[in-house]
Every structure is written in C-alpha cells, then in structure tokens.
Amino acid sequence: MKLVAVTACPTGIAHSAMAAEALEVAAREAGHEIETEIQGAAGGPGLSAATIAAADAVVFAVDAGVRDRDRFAALPSVEVRTRRAIDHAGEVIDQVEAAARRAPAGPATAGSGTPAAPMTSAAPEGASPAEQFRIWLMTGVSYMLPFVVAGGILIALGFSIGGATRVTGVKDWPVLGDVFTSKLLVGALLFKIGAVAFSMLVPVLAGYIAFGMVDRPGIAPGIVAGLIATQLNAGFLGGIAGGLLAGAVVMLLMRIKVPGTLSKMMPVMVYPVVATLVTGAILVLVIGNPIASAQSGLTNWLTDLQGTNAVFLGLLIGAMMAFDMGGPVNKAAYAFGLASLDSGNFAVMAAVMIAGMTPPLGLALATTLRPRHFTEPERESGKAAWLLGLSFITEGAIPFAAADPLRVIPALMAGSATAGAISMAVDAQLRAPHGGIFVLGLIDGKIGFLLAGVVGTAVTAAGVVLLKSLGRDKAVGLGDATAASSARAGQGVTARA
Amino acid sequence: MTFTIDSLVTTDLVALDLVAADRRATIEALADRLAAAGRLTDRDGFVEAVWAREQETGGTGMESGIAIPHAKHAGVTQPSVVVATVPGGVDFGAEDAPADLVFLIAAPAGADDVHITVLSKLARRLVHESFRTALRQAPSAEAVISILKEQIQ
Numbered sequence: 001m002k003l004v005a006v007t008a009c010p011t012g013i014a015h016s017a018m019a020a021e022a023l024e025v026a027a028r029e030a031g032h033e034i035e036t037e038i039q040g041a042a043g044g045p046g047l048s049a050a051t052i053a054a055a056d057a058v059v060f061a062v063d064a065g066v067r068d069r070d071r072f073a074a075l076p077s078v079e080v081r082t083r084r085a086i087d088h089a090g091e092v093i094d095q096v097e098a099a100a101r102r103a104p105a106g107p108a109t110a111g112s113g114t115p116a117a118p119m120t121s122a123a124p125e126g127a128s129p130a131e132q133f134r135i136w137l138m139t140g141v142s143y144m145l146p147f148v149v150a151g152g153i154l155i156a157l158g159f160s161i162g163g164a165t166r167v168t169g170v171k172d173w174p175v176l177g178d179v180f181t182s183k184l185l186v187g188a189l190l191f192k193i194g195a196v197a198f199s200m201l202v203p204v205l206a207g208y209i210a211f212g213m214v215d216r217p218g219i220a221p222g223i224v225a226g227l228i229a230t231q232l233n234a235g236f237l238g239g240i241a242g243g244l245l246a247g248a249v250v251m252l253l254m255r256i257k258v259p260g261t262l263s264k265m266m267p268v269m270v271y272p273v274v275a276t277l278v279t280g281a282i283l284v285l286v287i288g289n290p291i292a293s294a295q296s297g298l299t300n301w302l303t304d305l306q307g308t309n310a311v312f313l314g315l316l317i318g319a320m321m322a323f324d325m326g327g328p329v330n331k332a333a334y335a336f337g338l339a340s341l342d343s344g345n346f347a348v349m350a351a352v353m354i355a356g357m358t359p360p361l362g363l364a365l366a367t368t369l370r371p372r373h374f375t376e377p378e379r380e381s382g383k384a385a386w387l388l389g390l391s392f393i394t395e396g397a398i399p400f401a402a403a404d405p406l407r408v409i410p411a412l413m414a415g416s417a418t419a420g421a422i423s424m425a426v427d428a429q430l431r432a433p434h435g436g437i438f439v440l441g442l443i444d445g446k447i448g449f450l451l452a453g454v455v456g457t458a459v460t461a462a463g464v465v466l467l468k469s470l471g472r473d474k475a476v477g478l479g480d481a482t483a484a485s486s487a488r489a490g491q492g493v494t495a496r497a
Numbered sequence: 498m499t500f501t502i503d504s505l506v507t508t509d510l511v512a513l514d515l516v517a518a519d520r521r522a523t524i525e526a527l528a529d530r531l532a533a534a535g536r537l538t539d540r541d542g543f544v545e546a547v548w549a550r551e552q553e554t555g556g557t558g559m560e561s562g563i564a565i566p567h568a569k570h571a572g573v574t575q576p577s578v579v580v581a582t583v584p585g586g587v588d589f590g591a592e593d594a595p596a597d598l599v600f601l602i603a604a605p606a607g608a609d610d611v612h613i614t615v616l617s618k619l620a621r622r623l624v625h626e627s628f629r630t631a632l633r634q635a636p637s638a639e640a641v642i643s644i645l646k647e648q649i650q
Contacts, residue, residue: 010550010553011550011567011568011569011604012613013567013569013602013604013613013616013617013620014557014565014567014602014616014617014620015554015557015565015620016617017616017617017618017620017621018559018565018620018621018623018624020621021620021621021622021623021624021625022624025624025625038617063554083554083555083559086559086624087559087560087561087591088560
C-alpha cells in the first residue's frame, strides 16, 4: 500500500519530526511505502501532486491546522494527534490501512458516504467561515486547473502552428487527411480541442466548489450551475456564485430528515433533481437579466466615451478586461474593442489585448518572485501562465483569481489598467482580435505596446505580492498562537468512506 | 554555514543522573545549564515559554520514557539541546510513563531552516529505541556527545 502522511505541530521543532519518523518506521515495518511532509518552521519539500495522486490513504498526525489540506480531499484519511503517532505509530498505520480498504478505490468515489448521513466536507472542523470559504474555492480551483493548462497550451500551440487570426476562422473540425496536408488545419485542430477544454473551466469550477461543500451530491447541480453561468455570460465569478449556491441548496436538502425507505430516495432522486432545478432557476431568473443588461449597458457606455481622453479610456478598458475575465464586464470591453476594430479604430484593440495579456504574465512573475505566497499547484501553473499571457489567453489568471478573488482581482485590474493606458498613450494599433505575441507583426507601435506589457506585468506582480502579504493569516504551523488555537481536539478516525 | 550537532550540545549541556522533584524543577534545572553556558539571556522568560508548551500539549512526555520540553524564544542566543538522564523518572504527562530521558530543546525566535533541520534530525532519532538505550547507558557526558555525533550526521 502506498501511504502519505502530513505531520504538523505549532513550533515545528520536535513533535512533527518525531511523528514523521515514527510513522515512516511503522509503515515500512508493515510493508507499506510511505512519504511524509513535515509542516513546520523548516520549509522542506512538500509531497508532490503525483505522490498524493498515487497514494492509497493519508495520515494526518497534527497538533495544528494542515496547510493545503484540500490536496488530500480524494484520499481516505486518519487523523490523530502527533503524540499518538509517536507512541503508537503501528496502530495508526493499522487504522489507515483499514480506512483505505473500506474506501472504494479512486477519487471519483471517495467521500460518497452513507447516503442519508450528512457528508463530511473537505474543510477541517472548527475552521473559521473565511477559511472554510477559501477551502471551498481552492477545491474548485484545483479541479479546474488541468483544464486551464490543457486548454491554454493547446490554444497557444494552435496559434503558433496555424496563425492566430487564421485558426480561429476555421469553422469545421478537421478530418484525418487535413492534418497531413495543412499546417493551418493542424493548428485549428489544436485550437478547437483547447477551446473545448476551456468551455469546461467554469462548469468544473462550479461543480467542484459544490463538491468541496457537500461532497458528491454537489457535483451535478454545481456543474449545471456552471454551464448556466457560461450561457449567461456570467464568467468565472458567475461560476463561483453558482457553485456556492448549488452547495448551499444541497446542504439545506441534507437537513431534511425523512423516515426509512424514503431516505434512500434522497441522494438518488431528490438531491440531483431538486438541487439542480432550484440552483438553475435562481441563476437564470435572478442573475440572468442583470448580467445581460450590465453587459449591453457597459458596451453602450464605452461607445459614448469614444473620443474622450484616450488614456482614460485605456485605463478603463484595461481595468474592465481584468475584472471578471470572461464575465460581462470583460466581454463588454472586448466587444467594444471588436466594434472599434470594425469601424477602423485600431488603438482600442491594442489596449484590450495588452490588458488581457498582463493578468497571467503578472501572476507568472509573482509566482517566480514570491513563491511562498502561492500553493504548489499555483507555482507550477505559474510557469504555464507565461505562455498563456503571451498568447492573450487571459483565462490563465482565472485559477489564481478564483482561489483568492479579493486579493488577486484588484491587482490584476491595476496592472491591466496601467497597460491599457500606456498602450493608448503611445497610440499602439492592432488589426487582429486575438493572438497575443503571435500577431506582433500586425501591431503598429510595437515598442510602445511591449512597454505597456512590461510595465503592466510589473504592476500586476507588485500588486499581487503586496496584497497577498497584507492581512493574510500567517501560514499555520509556524509556531504562533493562531496555529495553536486551531489545533484540533481529540483523536479519531475520519475515514471518508 | 554548516551547522552540526557540535554547536547544538556540548558536554556542559549534558546532565547525567539528574535528581529533580517534578517537571517544573527539571525544566528549571536544565534551563540553568543553558544560562550558565551563555546560551540564554532570559532564563525565566524561556522557562515560562517551555511551561506554556507543556500545558498546551498536555505534556511532552512520550510513552517510551522520553520527554522533549521545548520552546522558541527570543532569549535563546543559539539553538541548543540539554540532554538529561533522570533515573528516578519525572512525570511529563505521558500516562504510566515517567520520563527518564529528557531533552530540553531551545530555539531562537528567528531560527532558520538549517537549525530546525538539525533539531528535527535529533527528534527523528529519538523514535529509535536503540538510540534511547545507548543514551540511557552512556557512562559520561563525553559518551553522550559521541553517540549524538555518531547518530546525527
């Protein structure tokens, strides 16, 4: 059996290291493989995502909160105090082995639980509401991330192979013969597959936010909520709202106590049907209209502003591009850019594009400069964000924004507003609606355009680093009082099966 | 800078066959050693910090007969460990298991990764019975130091 263990104690000096050693010794004696992560004062390498994915179960031997606990959401788990792991490591290993055997294999079924019983959520008991909220968002983001990376990189490759302006014009799916004869159609194939992956961003985000709240019953209503948010052009913020709503509806349904045989009906029939209907109806009826009118209102407003101070317009468009990345505000700015393009004003599109490039670029820079402000998956996806930003794939910033919206979005807006304003000030001109660095040839005023990008990226990164270091709870396990007070009482098996 | 067990514990910081009335007296006696070695500028403050950890954890005694009272404190000038054998045993909160091997661990408030790494290497060795037995049977402070050196690279 492959096991992973996380040990943590408030000072991070002694108990966590002893617990790790004791668990390693006991696991090997019992014939298991084990890797441990000591969360304490010494950073040390954490468990890799691959190791966690390959593990059969996880042991938490902790006297303090577990950092990034949602990484282990799919695994059966046993949680004990460090002292028990030190004194009775063999028994703890037996417990986790039993928990792993009880749990059906694979993350898809983890946490399915006894249907009528309240489901355990990924959030630790006793977490503050803000912390819990963050954990729900992080759960959604962690499942969305592979879609962002797959879609973003395929689209960028498609642009580079087939030409950004041309691949987006290909209507039909290429057939087998095409890929041997036409570079354009190879690019189009990659672009289209990437675009399909991107169409799942918001549904997966919403579905797995709901999953983080209520486990499996949340997935169906959450994903449907995300699909509806997409159709309503509500963007990822709409998806977050939809996911939270779906989770909340399921939570309420779980409170309804029904007798005997009826209780078996609840998870099979009632949760999916009622939760999906209620969530979907609320989204469509309550936010559908306001979103649509906000978008057309903003577009009209921008049109009226045409001809006013160009730098101000650039500032505004930039901030709008970064606000909701695919939501109504972003779409209004982009639509205004397209309309300007059609009417022969090429400066607005240049501002739109550079403002859409700086969010992923700024985040990529921030993960490089201050890795400690980011989770391991964020640091890794920061590398892909360079390519996504250069390709004008603003979606590369969504995972960061969705995980920590209040800190990340203002920084993205500041950087994009700066980039947009500079681009307008130097009067860069662009004759293509997408493509990023791949359409640099179509840009007049390249130096100014690139300058806008560099300064915007720097402002974004500086803003993210600043906001992330303000008002953030110290990471748990650093030997401060907050860590001690969040220590979980008692020991017990929390197998998620 | 390389940081090894040598700078963590010296023969001055080994107390063989300590006799102490209780947990508090043990901690105080070991803290006195640190102060005498010039590794502690605020002896009383450090003792209180260690005591607070004892209360929080319900005692740092383990069923294997060891105890690891510890704290990070600004009054600690360099990361240090005091090793004591207490043949009579002293209660450190482990059920039915008075501690006869006590490690008082002192870390400066801003201890860096290098220091913590050495401390956690020591903590890891404590899990092994052979290591504990060797320390319990060590005839002299010098022998304790050489066991530590041998076991913690």
